[in-house]
Amino acid sequence: MKQQQPPVLLRKLLKRIIAPEIYDEVEGDLAELFQERLHEMSMKRAKWRYFIDVLCSLRNFGLKRKLTFYNPLVMYKNYFKITFRNLLKYKGYSFINIFGLALGMASCLLILLFVNNELSFDGFHEKKDNIYRLDEVQSFGAVSEQKVALSMYPMGPNLLADYPEITDFTRYWTLGRTLVQYKDQSHYTENLVRVDTSFLKMFDFQMIEGNRYSVFDEPNNLILSETLAKRIFGDENPIGQIIRTGEGDENQIKVTGVFADVPDNSHLQFDALTSTKLWDSEQRRNGWGSNYLNTYLQLANNTDVEKLEAKFDDFLVKYMGEEVLEFYSLFLQPLSDVHLGSMDITHDYNNHKKFARSSVNIFLILAFFVLLIASINFMNLSTARAATRSREVGVRKSIGAYKGQITGQFMMESIMLSFMALIIAFLLSFVAIGPLNGIIDRNLELSFFFQPLHLILVLAIAIVIGFLSGVYPALVMSGFNTVMALKGSGMKSGKSFFRNALVVFQYAIAIAIIIGTVLATQQLNYMQNLDLGFKKDLVVTVNMYNDTNSKYELFKTELRNQSNITDVTATTQRLGNNLHQTSIQYRADTALINGSSSFVVVDNNFMDFFEMEILEGRALSDQYANDKAGLSFVVNETLAKELGAGDREVLGMPFHFGGNDTLGAIVGIVKDFSYNKLNLKVEPLFMSQQPWGWSEVDVKLRADKLQEGLAEIEAVWSTLYPQRPFEYQFLDDHIDKMYQSEQQLTKVISILSVLAIIIASLGLFGLASFTVKQRLKEMGIRKVLGASVSQIVMILSKKFTALVLIAFIISAPITYYMMDQWLASYANSIGIGIGIFLMVGIGSWLIALLTVSLQSYRVASSNPVETLRIE
Amino acid sequence: MRGTHLGEFEELVLLAVAALNDNAYAVVVKSEIEEKADRKVNISAIHTALYRLEEKGFLESSVGGATKTRGGKSKRFFKVTAYGFKSLREAQSLRQSFWNVIPQLSTQK
Structure with a gap:
């Protein structure tokens, strides 16, 4: 008969629970009990009892268990301690390392916040995916073809009637600043807008008082924003009040509702709404050819927009005759495109804080590069610092650390530093968000990052950055030869190629960003100071x-x-x-x-x-x-x-x-x-x-x-x-x-480019000081043999000059090409002079030289006795 | 003396081992106790007690006697040490000394 064995999985569990010294006996005991029970009860129950036994054996976890050689907890504690000791021991480098990364992270956080805000425009309407703005392409004679955000009064109703895939429409027809009188007081409504009764059904602007389906039942009804209602009526209940827009009975308007102030991330901004009914007339209903309002259409689910747009030519011909197609064609713009995708659309009067999607992308790319530069710094400095830690690695290895453990230690260290940088980044963002909001005219709030999901995401990114920038130094250090490491020279010479490549890469990016910024700023200034052909001053x-x-x-x-x-x-x-x-x-x-x-x-x-x-x-x-x-x-x-x-x-x-x-x-x-x-x-x-x-x-x-x-x-x-x-x-x-969007763009880019060069220089500074330290003795000997201070500074700076030069040679043509493309989009543009390239190139070289010289001068001017004595 | 105190359950296990003579290992001890004391005991509790008692010097053990039902795993046989017996007796006499007093008290009532 085949022996029934207790479940394998539970046995494995037991093996984990019971100390190996007594595992055999204990498992035997449990197995024997299991076999006994098989005679008395069903297999299932026996297994269950066995499970209970295993579970109860948890109490014997510590029984006879000897302290094992590798205790991860103790080790982690040690890692922490060593990390902090190293941070404190080399305060300068730690600062450069962490602060540089924090700067990069902070700019990334703020840019993400901004981008998120841009993408959130018009996102609060439930039917947003089915709402489209009706726009025209106009081409009149000599006027070049242009897209306009305008449509005609009769278009909406007739489109609704003619095409079943259009389920609703609303017009949006501004009356602009309007003087309204309540009792003896006059007030301006900043933006009174005439809309169709369906407006509040399509768009989810929040009502505070009044029913969104019936507030426009009568032609002379009006609803106000909360702020405006408070300004006009104070503490009185606004509902049912009569206000006047002029003399005469027809100008008596009844307030039927109050809506919450329109959020800033809506492309439609208004503080009072009334119905188009009061302005409706036979003449307007047949007013084909006059464009003075916006029309929004709501389409049925799964409508093929292109097919629908193709039918619009027939629609125009039907109402305006054959020749109309020479002048007009219609197209639909998804609601989600209106805020970011309307830069090529003119007469776009109702598009609050309209912004270019390309600028959003530029921001994202820049933020990414700044973060990249910061991460490379981090990587470079950690690798360079490996030399100072080689003895530690040697000791760890000689008492039995595996390669993997050393790697793990340094990875953990870099993830920890990354977290510290993140915390500092949050502090920096907290300080910077106020001024930034001023520059870009937005109301960004950091609280966005403290929603659980976003926080997890940010933490995950911090871990990834720590991981990626830590992996190379960790591998380098764990690869040290034990004997060499103990001697204090774990780094094989000639291995700095990778580090040099990183420096070149960093500088190439920084130079590109700076040249781009300078050119963009010049272009903007040029446009603003260009002779307009008329005198706008005073x-x-x-x-x-x-x-x-x-x-x-x-x-x-x-x-x-x-x-x-x-x-x-x-x-x-x-x-x-x-x-x-x-x-x-x-x-x-x-x-x-x-x-x-x-x-x-x-x-x-x-x-x-x-x-x-x-x-x-x-x-x-x-x-x-x-x-x-x-x-x-x-x-x-x-x-x-x-x-x-x-x-x-x-x-x-x-x-x-x-x-x-x-x-x-x-x-x-x-x-x-x-x-x-x-x-x-x-x-x-x-x-x-x-x-x-x-x-x-x-x-x-x-x-x-x-x-x-x-x-x-x-x-x-x-x-x-x-x-x-x-x-x-x-x-x-x-x-x-008019140039506000460009101004905001260049301001933010300027800040980012300054950050980029600061971070890159921080990295170079750290790197230079390490290189210099490593060659202390060499320089001492040179000095003894008669080298002058300037010669030594020269020797040390030569290499970095070469690096910056290579970076410049790489980035200049790419930048030239990209900026040339960008400037081509302007009718009046500046030329790209070689001067700017030389200026930025020499400028960054000087910055690099200065950073390096600070270090090398210290060595060069020191007494060779001091440096040579160390052994 | 600290550390040599016998708990109620420990005493029970120690007695069972003593009673089982040379055949005392966890499973048997468990069934012995369940039979005599008419109470359900989990095997893990027996393990705890046995190894504790060994640590305290009341028991000594040897390994042997793998059987098929045990999946080829060996048993650990326990034996009461001299010190264990001494402690058992001490415990007994301690109780006896109390018992010797109890009837007198009860008759005076």
Whole structure:
């Protein structure tokens, strides 16, 4: 009969529990009991009892157990102790090592925080994957094709009706700053927006009071943000209150809801919403051709977006006729793309803190490289320090440490250091996050990293960094020959190739980053200081409204009478934006030709006010009756080129807005001026005066009398328009703001590049001091034989000079290529001079030299007796 | 004397070993105690007690007698040492001395 044996697994467990000295007997006893039980009970129960016996045997764990030779706990304690002793023994290196890594980690943490914030935009809408923004591609005549974030009033409803895959739509139509009155108090809503009733069903903006499905039931309903409600109503309950947007019954608006303030990571920003119903009319419903709002569509699940977009051409033809396709096509932009993917889209008025995805990527890449440089430092310094630890390794090995144990020890050490660096990195980020938020205009919070999942992730990354940067030094040290190690020279000479390669790599990255930063900053400065073609300085812009326009002439005259105001003009569109476009008509030879162009309606002294250069003809002027009647036009060079095709005379050419019966005439050609961002080409443009009412008045102040001038404008404004608070903006501020995204980018990159060179130099410093120390005796002998201080410094610095030179040779062409590509995306760009490369190259060499010389000079100037005595 | 104190269970095990004469190893001791004292004992408790008693010098042991039921593993036979017997007797006489007093007390009641 085959003997039944107790379960193998349990026996193995028992073997672990019971000390080997008595294991045989104990297992025998348990086996015997098991066999006995088999006669009395089922196999299953016997096994169970055996299991109980094994479990109870846990109490005998310590029985007869001798202390084993290798006790991991004791060893780990020793590792800790040695790690800390070494840290304290070489305070300088420990500081360089840990602090360098901490700097790298801190910049990485902050960048990740920022990137996460960018990616979180519009992420809080539950239906985000099905929501798309309807955008147009416009191509009008000479105006190059452009993507615009605009659509037409009738598009939304008709798309919904025509295509079953579209399940809902909402329009988003800003009314902008609006004055509302409650009782006797006037308040501005910063951004009142007209939306369709479906808006709150598609987007999950949080309601505080009122039902999101019924707040827009009546046309004159309005909902407010929490902050605005508090400002207008104080502690009163806002629901059901009537506010006024003007005189008359039709301007009485009822508050039906309050929503939580729109979070900063939403591309739509508004503080009051009302329904489009109040503005709806037959004319608007058929208003094909006018683009003035955003349309958002909600698609059914699993809709093929490309197929749907392909049908849009038919849609346009159906409502606007065959020829429309020459001018328009439609496309859909996923909600998740709106914030980061709209850099090539113009007329994008409702896109809060719009940012370039490419910049996010640049940040990520830079952060990675800075961390890489820091990790390489860590690796390099640890390897270099191996020499000082060789005796320790020798002793450990000679008393029986395995190679694996030595490796383990140093790996653990490096992971521990990595953790310390992480803690310091958190402290650094904590200090740096305030200023950073100021620079990039965001509200980042470190608390993001203290959510369990993220914390685990960060810790895991710290472990990985510790592991990766520790593995090479650990392998080097564990590979020491025991006898050599005990003698104190474990490192075989000539093995520093790897370390040198790392230094070259570090410096190559740092040089590349610095050159890139310098070029980017130069480009930005160049653009900001480029001659725009008009004088933007000292100009104050003041918004105009329907009720203020009626007294424009008086306002203008009064302002001109002030002592600190030099001139006043008015316009319908502010410079420093993409300007609106219109259809145009002109007569060339005998044919009446239709076209399109950007335009701006201006007061007749506009060109003189901004000191624009007139190339041919004359500027508009009040002296001419035609100019006053809106029949004179001034075109820019680009439009003149188009109109003058085929050697036609542009001056005097009959010209007007599209749709007018009588044509005016072109009276002047103005030199192209950059009304938009300078990385964009100047489009065709014309100017004329029309009686449409101004949207802004521009006031030029006397140079050193800005405050007085502002006070004068305010005084005039308050007397003429007591109903409106006085507000202003400087035009150059407004224009600088266009480059905000680039400015933020270059600022952050500058910081990162400084960090990169600091960290790289820290590493070099540590490395140099070790190399120098290793060659102490050599230098002593050289000195005894008559070498001078400068010769010795030279010998020691030579190698590092070579390293930096190699790094430069590697990184310069790559950087040149990449920056060339980047600059090509700007219409006005600086050239890449060889000077910058030389400057940065020599600069980094000097920094490296300085770092190394500090060390070598100390050796060179020391007394050779001191250095030679050590044995 | 410290360390030579006999616990209740230890005394029981020691007695069992003594009673079993030359055939005392853990499994038998366990069944002996279970039989005599009518109580369930886990084998691990017997192990603990036996090795402790040996450590204290009450028992000595030798190895031998592998059988098939034990999967070829040897047994450890325990024997009470002279010192063990002495301690057992001392314990007994200590108890006896108490018993000698108890009846007198109870009759005076």
